[in-house]
Amino acid sequence: MLLACKKVTFGYENKAVISDITFQVDAGEYLCIVGENGAGKSTLVKGILGLIKPMSGEIAFGEEVKNASIGYLPQQTDAQKDFPATVMEVVLSGCLKQKGFLSFYNRRDKETALANMRKLGVEQLLKKSFRNLSGGQQQRVLIARALCATDKLLVLDEPVTGLDPTGTADLYAVLRNLNEQYGTAVIMVSHDVRGALTEVKTVLHISFDTVFYGTAQEYRDSDFGKQFLGGAQK
Amino acid sequence: MIGILQEMMGYPFLVRALIVGVLVSLCASLLGVSLVLKRYSMIGDGLSHVSFGALSVAMALGVAPLKLSLPVVTIVAVILLRVGNGRMKSDAAIAVISSGSLGIGVIVTSLTTGMTVDVCGYMFGSLLAMSKEDVMLSIVLSIIVIVIFIICYNRLFAVTFDESFAKASGVKVGVYNMLLAILTAVTIVLGMRMMGAMLISSLIIFPALTSMRLFGSFKAVIISSAVVSLVCFFFGIICSYQYATPTGASIVGVNLIVLFLAVIVEKIRKGRLA
Numbered sequence: 117m118l119l120a121c122k123k124v125t126f127g128y129e130n131k132a133v134i135s136d137i138t139f140q141v142d143a144g145e146y147l148c149i150v151g152e153n154g155a156g157k158s159t160l161v162k163g164i165l166g167l168i169k170p171m172s173g174e175i176a177f178g179e180e181v182k183n184a185s186i187g188y189l190p191q192q193t194d195a196q197k198d199f200p201a202t203v204m205e206v207v208l209s210g211c212l213k214q215k216g217f218l219s220f221y222n223r224r225d226k227e228t229a230l231a232n233m234r235k236l237g238v239e240q241l242l243k244k245s246f247r248n249l250s251g252g253q254q255q256r257v258l259i260a261r262a263l264c265a266t267d268k269l270l271v272l273d274e275p276v277t278g279l280d281p282t283g284t285a286d287l288y289a290v291l292r293n294l295n296e297q298y299g300t301a302v303i304m305v306s307h308d309v310r311g312a313l314t315e316v317k318t319v320l321h322i323s324f325d326t327v328f329y330g331t332a333q334e335y336r337d338s339d340f341g342k343q344f345l346g347g348a349q350k
Numbered sequence: 351m352i353g354i355l356q357e358m359m360g361y362p363f364l365v366r367a368l369i370v371g372v373l374v375s376l377c378a379s380l381l382g383v384s385l386v387l388k389r390y391s392m393i394g395d396g397l398s399h400v401s402f403g404a405l406s407v408a409m410a411l412g413v414a415p416l417k418l419s420l421p422v423v424t425i426v427a428v429i430l431l432r433v434g435n436g437r438m439k440s441d442a443a444i445a446v447i448s449s450g451s452l453g454i455g456v457i458v459t460s461l462t463t464g465m466t467v468d469v470c471g472y473m474f475g476s477l478l479a480m481s482k483e484d485v486m487l488s489i490v491l492s493i494i495v496i497v498i499f500i501i502c503y504n505r506l507f508a509v510t511f512d513e514s515f516a517k518a519s520g521v522k523v524g525v526y527n528m529l530l531a532i533l534t535a536v537t538i539v540l541g542m543r544m545m546g547a548m549l550i551s552s553l554i555i556f557p558a559l560t561s562m563r564l565f566g567s568f569k570a571v572i573i574s575s576a577v578v579s580l581v582c583f584f585f586g587i588i589c590s591y592q593y594a595t596p597t598g599a600s601i602v603g604v605n606l607i608v609l610f611l612a613v614i615v616e617k618i619r620k621g622r623l624a
Contacts, residue, residue, distance in 0.1 A: 165517075165518045166518075167517055167518065185518075185519070185520070186518065188514070188515055188518040188519075189515075190512060190514035190515050190518070191514075193512070193513075193514075195387060195388065195389065195511075196511065196512065198562075199387060199511060199568075200387075200561075200562050200565055200566050200567060200568055200570075200571045201507070201511060201566075201567060201568040202566065202567040202568070205507065205567060205568050205569065206511065208504075209504065209507060209508045209511060209512075209515075209516075210515075210519070212504060212505065212508050212516070212519050212521060213519040213520055215504070218501060219501075219502065219503070219504040219505050220503075220504065221504065243567075244566070245566025245567065246566075247566065248566065258515075261515070262515075265519060
């Protein structure tokens, strides 16, 4: 077990945004979190990352996650579009977690960064400026950065937003590879429900509380899944 | 050029101005890159107006200017950062605080000393402003700013590039934003006597903007920013000495030309790539 939520409630200033969420992530899991806008997906992600404390319920982390933390891919910001930084500089910043007060990188950090760039096929971009990359390349670089924190569990917030169809397919292939080859567990928040559904193993649909939690196939067959997908299909 | 510089070294007050100018230019250019990228440029501008207000009040009270403006500007920097997340939008908050303190400054001066040459010096910079005590304080504080910047370099990069990721990596983002604001406040107070309250923010913004046109790596941008800042400072101060133009304005002039050149270089490069 990497991560388990038992009837967890998250919110701000004593106001619950999502409540009674129950799910578990094991090694090799590929989970997609879906739900309407404002249903609390981002809040749940913050909770998983430990940025906000649960108001009630229990959230437990496995040993591997506790020590190495979670690899995180946030939504991209506007500032990053014209940010002058090389790919190496960006990926290295993923090693920051393990650093002490003097946050200088050593050779081991650089090797970790290079290994993760190789995993994602961006090592030839090493010295390129981040702002000159395509959207898909940027996401790969940011995933490499996340992997520097840990290769056990990745949390991705809307990873395919803003990517064209080729870029999206490409990113799903990257994630599938990480999940199958390296056994990295992936939690992905996505708007692209139909695209994600063919990729992931499990679906968690939230809207205030847990509405659905089960395999992708079960989700497709469920009344709720049909309704949510149906809207998108027409 | 060298001849003029040697001649300038003959005057103790000019030596003082050179020392402080070099240090402040370095601090401003290092912090500037993060500030510009985080869209905090206007905070620098707002703080410089606050430092003018504080300075005028200090003059009226007969207190040493640096001793009063340093704490005041630092506190305002912290407030501005906090307000940014609150109900009042941060650009509006900055506008209110900066024009407010400018207004207070002008009222206080006109009630006491009146609009003298001194006041003009505060607004647009003067080489004569630095006392020996000011110089010592400036040296100590700017070295502290530079050392903190170097120690926190990687974390500052992370906080500048991606706050959400930095937060998830356990970096105390709020603390580093605060640190950035405080270091900026210190730099502005130190530099404003020479650059002038109206113009000090250019020292923060111009070198960073120029370097971002030319380089694609964060480290290169930081180094280039420091170099650009120093070069512009020297040309500006020589110009100021030769033609008796206000120091701050001359340095801004040189910076403007360099930025213009950088934009042209960028255009040519892009044209070649396309």
